[in-house]
Amino acid sequence: MLFPLPELTDADREVLAGIDEMRRELRYQVQDRPTKWTSGLRKFLTADAVAASNSIEGFRVSTADVQDLMDGEQDVDVSTENRQETLAYLVSIHPWADGNGRMSRSLQTLMIAREGVLAPEFSSIEAWLGRPGNTWEYYRELERRGPVSHPDQDVSRWIRFNLTAYHQQAQTVRGRMSRSAAVWTSLMSFADSAGxxxxxxxxxxxxxxxxxxxxxxxxxxxxxxxxxxxxxxxxxxxxxxxxxxxxxxxxxxxxxxxxxxxxxxxxxxxxxxxxxxxxxxx
Structure with missing residues (x-):
């Protein structure tokens, strides 16, 4: 379904500016000043997004287990169904009657990543959407759109919901990067002192x-x-x-x-x- 873009409010533009600023900061850290732990963070964010997306669809696999499955580990303590769902992430498309929310969210991430701001793993809001309270809000906002197409309906609330998601996910990624850097620096000092x-x-x-x-x-x-x-x-x-x-x-x-x-x-x-x-x- 396509809807006309609503007029953005001053508050919307302020939130957008905040998202852009955080992404510029993240791009500088990831692309212009890459560090040894950056690739590990990329893998973690990817696994976190897959785990969250699975949880939205009713499949519960921890981020650590998803990482192990992505690494090709065979002896991971998850059910056969959860293993298959994780390894087959985005391989198939279900009937449109089922919603295809995962596909829609992936396309949204792709569109944003193609702007060249950040790689998909830093742009996806899957992890944010997969948190219990946010998942509930996500379905509530979708229900507001209704089961019948109304192309002229006002979707300003949906825009606002997504801007909130992108802003808080950017905060999360920024926080993870700062935490990773602090942990790495502390461990380097510890390793040096411990020989x-x-x-x-x-x-x-x-x-x-x-x-x-x-x-x-x-x-x-x-x-x-x-x-x-x-x-x-x-x-x-x-x-x-x-x-x-x-x-x-x-x-x-x-x-x-x-x-x-x-x-x-x-x-x-x-x-x-x-x-x-x-x-x-x-």
């Missing part, structure tokens, strides 16, 4: 921010051989920095008793999002 090889920081960084690391991901991130990655993770476990969970191919590593607590505090600090409009949607 650890700099490469293990990427493994510790994932544990702090995602909650766990698998050997395969660490191996790929640092371009190591299987033996090197196994030795590093074994040494970190022996030092009490990591703990193993599971066995053989299902094994992953979480924070151990000697993992620097200050780093975990930074990684786990709750993020507060501001409401871009003076009054909430009602």
């Amino acid at each position: 650890l090889d700099e490469r293990v920081v990427s493994a510790l960084h994932d544990v702090a921010l995602v909650g766990r690391i698998r050997r395969n991901r660490y191996e790929q991130a640092e371009g190591l051989t299987r033996q090197q990655s196994q030795r590093d993770l074994r040494d970190l476990t022996a030092a009490g920095l990591l703990e193993t969970v599971g066995r053989t191919r299902a094994r992953y590593y979480t924070a151990g008793p000697r993992f620097p607590e200050g780093v975990l505090e930074v990684a786990r600090t709750p993020m507060t999002l501001s409401q871009p409009y003076a009054d909430a949607l009602g």
